Every structure is written in structure tokens, then in C-alpha cells.
Amino acid sequence: MLHLHPDHGAAGTVIHVSGWAPLTTVIGEPFGYELDWQEPGKRAVAGQLGQVQQQWNGDLTGTFQVPAFLPSMGELSAGPATLDLAYVFVSNPQSALAPLHSSRGAGFITIAPTQFVDTSSPEWSNLAIIPRHIASNQNGLSFAAPTPLAVNGQHLVIQSAYHGPLWQSYNGGQSWQPLSLQSLIPLSNAAGFPAVWPGNSTSVQATSITLDPAYPHSLFVAFSGVLKKYDQAPPVYNLPAFSTNAGGSWQLVPVPSGMVLGDFGGFYHTSQAVYALFSNGSLTETEETSNGGQSWSQQSLSAAVNHATLIWGAVPNQNNGQMGGFSPQLVLYKNNQGDWTPTAHVGLLEGPSDLVRLPHHQALLVSSSTSYPVQFSRNGGKTWQNIQLPTPPGATTQQSPYQTLQLLPSGSLLADVIESQGPNAWFVLPPHAQQWQPVPVALPQNTPITVGNKGIWWNSSSAESPQALPIIHHVLDKDL
Numbered sequence: 178m179l180h181l182h183p184d185h186g187a188a189g190t191v192i193h194v195s196g197w198a199p200l201t202t203v204i205g206e207p208f209g210y211e212l213d214w215q216e217p218g219k220r221a222v223a224g225q226l227g228q229v230q231q232q233w234n235g236d237l238t239g240t241f242q243v244p245a246f247l248p249s250m251g252e253l254s255a256g257p258a259t260l261d262l263a264y265v266f267v268s269n270p271q272s273a274l275a276p277l278h279s280s281r282g283a284g285f286i287t288i289a290p291t292q293f294v295d296t297s298s299p300e301w302s303n304l305a306i307i308p309r310h311i312a313s314n315q316n317g318l319s320f321a322a323p324t325p326l327a328v329n330g331q332h333l334v335i336q337s338a339y340h341g342p343l344w345q346s347y348n349g350g351q352s353w354q355p356l357s358l359q360s361l362i363p364l365s366n367a368a369g370f371p372a373v374w375p376g377n378s379t380s381v382q383a384t385s386i387t388l389d390p391a392y393p394h395s396l397f398v399a400f401s402g403v404l405k406k407y408d409q410a411p412p413v414y415n416l417p418a419f420s421t422n423a424g425g426s427w428q429l430v431p432v433p434s435g436m437v438l439g440d441f442g443g444f445y446h447t448s449q450a451v452y453a454l455f456s457n458g459s460l461t462e463t464e465e466t467s468n469g470g471q472s473w474s475q476q477s478l479s480a481a482v483n484h485a486t487l488i489w490g491a492v493p494n495q496n497n498g499q500m501g502g503f504s505p506q507l508v509l510y511k512n513n514q515g516d517w518t519p520t521a522h523v524g525l526l527e528g529p530s531d532l533v534r535l536p537h538h539q540a541l542l543v544s545s546s547t548s549y550p551v552q553f554s555r556n557g558g559k560t561w562q563n564i565q566l567p568t569p570p571g572a573t574t575q576q577s578p579y580q581t582l583q584l585l586p587s588g589s590l591l592a593d594v595i596e597s598q599g600p601n602a603w604f605v606l607p608p609h610a611q612q613w614q615p616v617p618v619a620l621p622q623n624t625p626i627t628v629g630n631k632g633i634w635w636n637s638s639s640a641e642s643p644q645a646l647p648i649i650h651h652v653l654d655k656d657l
Contacts, residue, residue, distance in 0.1 A: 178196045178197055178198075178289055179194065179196040179198075179237070179260065179261065179262060179289040179290075179291040180194070180195045180196050180291070181193075181194060181260065181291060181293055182194075182195070184291075184292065184293055184294065185293065185294035185295075185296055186243050186294075186295075186296060187243060187255075187295070187296045187297060187298040187299075187562065187563060188242075188243050188244060188245040188253070188295075188298050188549060188563035188565075189242055189243060189245070189298070189549050189552065189561065189562055189563035190242065190243045190562075191240055191241075191242055192240065192241055192242070192243060192293075193239075193240050194212070194229050194237060194238065194239040194240060194241065195236070195237060195238060196236075196237045196289065197235045197236055197237060198210060198231065198235055198237055198262055198288060198289060199235060200231065200233070200235050201231065201264055207230070207231040207232060207233060208231065208264075209228050209229050209230045209231040209237070209239075210228065210229055210231065210237070210262035210263060210264050211226070211227075211228050211262070211263045211264060212226040212227055212228065212229060212239075212241060212260055212261075212262070212263070213226070213260065213261045213262065213263040213287055214226050214244070214247060214250070214253075214258060214259075214260055215258065215259045215260075215261075216250070216253065216254060216256070216257075216258050216259075216295075217257075219249075219250045219251075220249075220250070221247045221249055221250055225244075225247050225248060225249065226241055226244065226247070226260075227239065227241040229262070237262075242548070243295060244548060245298075245548060245549055245550075245563055245577070246548070246575075246576055246577050248575060248576055249575075251574035251575045251576075252568065252574050253295060254295070255295050255296060255297040255298075256294070256295060257292065257293075257294055257295075258292075258293045258294070258295050259290050259291065259292060259293065260290070260291050260293050261287045261288060261289055261290040261291065262287065262288050262289050263286065263287045264286060297565065298562065298563045298564060298565040299553065299562065299564055299565065300564070300565045301551070301564055301565065301566050301567070301590075301606065301610070302567075302609050302610060302611045303609075304553065304564065304608070304609075305535075305536075305608070305609075306535065306541070306584075306588035306608040306609075307535060307536055307588060307608075308533050308534070308535065308584065308586060308588055309534045309535060309536060310533070310534045311531050311532075311533050311584055311586065312445075312488070312489060312531070312532045312533075312534075313529055313530070313531050313532075313583070313628065313629070314443075314489055314492075314506065314529065314530050314531075314532075315529040315530075315627065315628075316385060316386060316387045316388075316444070317385045317386075317387035317397060317399065317443045317444030317445065317446070318385070318443040318444070318445060318489050318492050318506070319385065319443075319492070319528070319529065319530075320384045320385060320399065320415045320443070320492055320494070324336065324385050324386040324387075324627070325625035325626070325627055325635070325636065326625075326627040326634050326635065326636060326649070327386040327387065327388045327627070328388075328627060328629050328630040328634055329388040329389075329390055329393060329630065330393070330630065331346075331347060331348055331349045332345075332346070332347055332388060332393045333345070333346045333349065333350055333634075333647075333649065334346075334356065334386050334388065334396065335636055335647045335649070336383055336386065337636070337638065337644075337645070337647060342355060342356075342380070342644065343355070343356035343357075343358070343383055343386070343398075343424075344356060344646065344647050345423070345424060346647075346649075347393070347423075349649075350647065350648075350649035353646050353647060356396075356424045357424070358372075358380075358381035358383060358398065358400060358418070358427060359380065359381060360426060360427050361381050361400060361418055361427050361429075362381060364418075364427070364428070364429050365381075365400075365402050365416060365429070366405070368416075368429060368438050369404065369405045369406070369437075369438070370402035370403065370404060370405065370414055370416055370438050370439055371402055371403060371405055371408070372400055372401065372402045372416070374403050374408055374409055374410065375408065375409060376409065376410075377410070381400050381401075382400060382401040383398050383399065383400050384399045384400060384401055384415050385398065385399040385415070385443065385444070386398055387444040387446060387451065389446060389451050389469050389470075390446075390448060391448070391469065392421075392468070392469025392470075394421065394422055394423045394469070395419065395420065395421050395451075395469030395470050396419065396420045396423070396424055397417070397418075397419045397430075397444045397446075397451055397453075397470070398417075398418050398419070398420075398427075399415045399416065399417055399418075399441070399443070399444070400415070400416055400418060401413050401414070401415065401416070402414050402415075402416045402438075402439075404439070414438075414439040414441075414494055415441060415443075415492070415494050416429070416438055416439070416441055417429065417430035417438075417441045417444070417453050418430065419466075419470040420470070421469055421470045421471055428470075430453045430464055430473065431464050431473045431475070432455065432464075433455050433462035433463070433464060433475045434475065435457070435460070435462070436455045436457055436462060439494060440455045440456060440457045440494065441453065441454070441455055441494060442454040442455055442456045442461075442490070442491025442492045442493070442494055443489070443491060443492040445482070445488065445489060447482070447484070447485070449467060449484075450465050450466060450467040450481075451465070451466050451469075451470070452464070452465050452476075452481055452482065453465075453473075454478075454490070454491040454492075455491065456490070456491035456494075461478045461490065461491055461517070462475060462476070462477060462478065463475070463476050463477070463478055463481040463482075464476075465481050478509075478517050479511075479515055479516065479517060483515075485511070485534075486510060486511045486534075486538070486557045486558065487508065487509070487510050487511070487520075487532065487534060487540050487554075487557055487558040488508075488509050488517070488532070489506070489507075489508060489509070489532055490506065490507030490508060490509045490517075490519065491507075492506055493506060507519045507520070508520045508532060508542060508558060509558075510554075510557050510558030510559055511557070512559070520554075520558045520559065520560075520561065528544075528545065528546050528581065529544075529581065529583055529628070530542070530543060530544035530545075530546065530547075531543040531544070531583055531584045533584055538555070538556060538557045539553070539554060539555055540553070540554040540557065540558050541553055541554075541564075541584065542554075542561065543582055543583060543584050543590070544582065545577065545579035545580060545581055545582035545592075548577070549561075549563040549564075550566065550577055550579055550582050551563070551564040551566060551582070551590070552564065566590075566606065567606070567610075567611060567612050567613060569592060569594040569602075569604050569613040570602075570604075570613065571594070571596045571597060571598070571599075571602065572594045572595060572596060572597065573595050573596065573597040574597070576595075578592075578594050578595050579592050579593065579594060579595070580592075580593040580594070580595050580601055581593035581626070583628050584628075585605070585628060585654050585657065586631065586654050587607075587654050587655070587657075588607070588608040589605045589606060589607045589608065589657065590605065590606040591603070591604075591605055591616075591628065591633070591657065592604050592605075592606070592613070593620075593622075594613075600622060601622055602615070603615070603616040603620045604616060605657050616657055617656070617657070618652050618656060618657070620633065620635075620652065621635050621637065621650075624636070624637070631653055631654050631655075632651045632652055632653045632654050633651060633652050633654070633657075634649065634650070634651045635649070635650055635651075636648060636649055636650075637649075637650060
């Protein structure tokens with residue numbers, strides 16, 4: 178028997194699972210069952226929804242979120258569905274269990290079919306999208322997808338290729354100067370996190386770029402380093418540095434007491450200050466500068482950004498390569514006691530994602546890398562619900578169709594859509610719109626873009642020639 182609590186819910190709703198089933202074991206330990214989802218004419222492959230654990234007495238426990246997509250089924254429809262328990266087994270073809278194979282194909286048994294109602298999510302067309310502030314993780318808060326281009330008025334800083342050289346322009350890209358990080362080599366060595374190590378490049382590798390809107394000659398950069406005592410990778414750490422003189426010289430960001438340089442978790446900036454986030458376990462501290470890096474002060478997270486109610490948390494640092502992946506990045510909301518608390522169901526964010534504050538304590542989380550590309554909160558980020566978007570024309574329906582999904586300052590969604598046939602295509606979805614509209618200007622394919630400074634920016638110089646000067650293009654938000 179299988180019990181679902183509640184037995185209905187929209188995409189993103191957390192469902193608690195309980196019940197009882199015959200004991201299954203692997204190497205003498207209870208193994209549990211996979212959850213199986215089916216709709217009329219469609220059925221998921223075992224394992225795509227998750228697993229429930231089993232006790233020695235056969236009791237089942239677990240949770241799952243109602244999916245928006247399943248790879249073998251595509252976009253799920255509101256209406257009745259059936260969940261059951263599934264497990265894989267190997268048996269003698271003469272076994273009495275053999276006839277059960279036909280229910281799922283050879284090697285599967287499903288039991289305990291239980292009814293569930295997939296209810297409708299709120300629709301994009303019913304939302305009032307008036308962005309008050311859009312905080313992207315694309316710059317200082319995304320080590321896995323480094324900044325392609327940082328824009329602050331006419332001040333541009335670009336990384337010409339992944340781990341390639343940095344270039345800087347103060348006239349909107351008409352002329353460029355190289356931006357060297359080589360002076361960080363002795364500083365990182367002295368700090369115990371060398372930026373150059375045996376088998377690695379002899380140049381310092383940037384992993385994020387952040388600009389201070391109020392101080393155009395201040396630069397904040399994360400760069401790669403390893404632990405000196407190991408003198409090799411993995412693990413690789415992202416380390417914080419800054420310059421107050423347009424890159425003429427560099428310094429390491431001060432480290433909060435009780436932390437080490439490798440606890441750095443990204444730069445977060447507002448119109449008032451730039452914050453270097455550090456985290457160790459559940460503890461988060463910040464170093465704050467309100468004068469472009471000329472001075473820093475240690476602050477608790479609550480004291481540092483006390484004007485906000487919803488922020489990005491520190492980026493999980495320390496890349497262990499094949500030995501282990503990144504942990505999920507967190508979004509934090511301020512509870513009634515004034516403490517910053519991780520909000521649930523954000524997941525691992527890869528690539529650009531936007532955290533958007535709206536009027537009346539409402540918010541959006543926009544990310545193509547999550548199972549729920551647009552999530553909406555009515556209570557400052559304490560809880561979230563999936564937003565139903567119209568399906569873009571020609572989009573694949575076997576997975577989330579968005580290669581890239583970001584919110585423009587106008588409140589429109591911009592999407593690089595994975596087409597079921599042919600190349601990707603760019604679309605916009607204005608506020609209250611019921612269908613996507615083709616972007617009326619040419620945007621690049623397979624080229625990282627940056628949304629900011631009232632437009633979309635990209636570099637068309639060849640990534641195969643990282644020493645070549647950048648060739649910058651931009652399209653204003655109002656022209657999309």
C-alpha cells in the first residue's frame with residue numbers, strides 16, 4: 178500500500194510518501210523502491226521521480242516534488258495521474274514472478290497503484306511583473322559559468338575565452354587594454370593557496386568578474402588556486418581579489434576571523450556596497466566595502482545586507498573534479514527573527530540565474546538549469562511555487578526547453594529555446610503575455626550573453642583565438 182500526503186498538488190509541491198511493501202534488500206540491507214509516475218498514455222521510467230526508503234519491517238518513507246517535466250514523458254499535464262512502486266530484479270525465467278514482467282518490460286515489477294491529482298500551476302499571464310531589483314548570479318556568484326562580460330556604463334571587462342586573458346575598456350569597447358592578474362601569484366602563494374601549480378597554466382585564471390557601479394576604477398575578481406600543502410588539484414578553490422586602480426595592482430580580500438581564504442563564496446553587490454561572502458558549514462560571514470575596496474569591514478550576514486529580504490547565498494566553493502561535484506547554491510530569505518534562512522527547492526544552479534524582487538514582498542527565481550524554470554514567491558522567498566509558461570513554438574517537449582532563461586529589466590523573459598528540429602531560437606515573453614514572441618533582432622547562438630546595463634551584450638571574437646581583441650555587440654532591452 179502507498180499513501181501520498183497530500184494526494185494532490187501543482188508542480189513543485191512537496192509530497193510525503195508512506196506505506197508498506199514487501200521487503201527488498203541489496204547486500205543484506207533494505208533497498209527501497211523507485212517511484213513511478215503515469216498519466217493516460219504516458220509512463221515514466223523507474224528512477225526519474227526518486228526513491229522511497231524502506232525499513233526492516235517493510236514500512237516506506239520518502240518525499241518528492243511534483244515534477245514539471247519528466248524526460249521520458251515531456252511536460253506533464255494537469256489532471257489525474259497514478260503513482261506506484263517499482264523495482265528492478267533478476268529472476269529465473271521459469272519463476273512464478275515472470276508474468277509480472279509484462280507490466281513494465283523485462284526486469285521490472287510495479288505494485289500499489291495510487292491515485293494523484295496534478296493541479297494547475299499559476300500562469301505567467303496572470304502575474305504582474307514589475308521588477309524592483311534583479312540580482313544575477315552570472316558575475317560574482319557563478320564559478321561554474323564565469324562572467325562572459327561585465328558591464329558598467331562605458332566600462333567593460335571581458336574574459337576572451339574560458340580561462341583566457343582579461344581585457345578592459347573604458348569607452349564602450351572602442352579600444353581595449355589587457356588586464357593582468359600575475360601580481361596575484363606571490364600573494365596567493367603567501368596565503369597558502371597558490372594560483373599557479375605544477376601541471377597548470379603559468380597564468381592566473383579568473384573565474385568571475387564583478388564591477389562596482391559607484392567606483393568605475395574598482396575591480397573584484399575571483400581566481401583559481403589550490404591548497405599549498407597539496408600543491409596540486411583537485412581540489413581547486415575560487416579565491417577573492419580586488420583592485421582600486423583599474424587593475425594596476427591587486428590585493429587579496431581580507432578574510433573574516435574564523436575563516437580561511439578557501440571559504441570564499443562569491444561577490445554580491447548592491448548600490449551601496451560590495452560584499453565578499455565567506456561560508457564554512459552553516460556559518461556565513463562577509464567582508465564589506467562601501468568605497469570600492471579602499472577599506473573593508475567584517476560583518477555578519479544579517480548586519481551586512483539588512484536592507485534586503487531575499488539574497489543569493491554564498492557559492493559552494495572547492496571543485497573536486499571527478500571526485501565530487503558542486504553542492505547546490507542557496508537562495509536565502511530573512512525570517513521574522515531577522516535571521517537568513519535557506520529557502521527550499523532551489524537546487525544546483527548552473528549558468529545564469531536571476532533572483533528578482535517584486536512589489537508587495539513578491540519575488541521570482543528564474544533559471545533554466547532547475548526543474549522549475551520560473552518560481553514565484555508571495556512571502557519574500559519563504560515558499561515558492563512553479564509558474565506555468567506557455568510552450569515556445571517548435572520547442573522540444575521531452576525536457577525543459579530552455580537553454581538559457583533570464584529576466585530583462587522590462588519584466589520580459591528572454592529564452593534561448595531548444596528546438597525539436599533545427600537550431601535553437603530566441604524568444605521573449607512579455608508580462609501578461611500568453612505566447613512567446615520571436616526576438617526581432619539577431620542574437621548569437623552558442624555564445625554566452627550578458628544581460629545588464631539596459632541591454633544584452635556579447636563578444637563575437639573567436640574563442641579559438643583568445644589573444645584576439647574582443648568584438649562587442651549589444652542590443653537595448655527596449656528593442657526586443
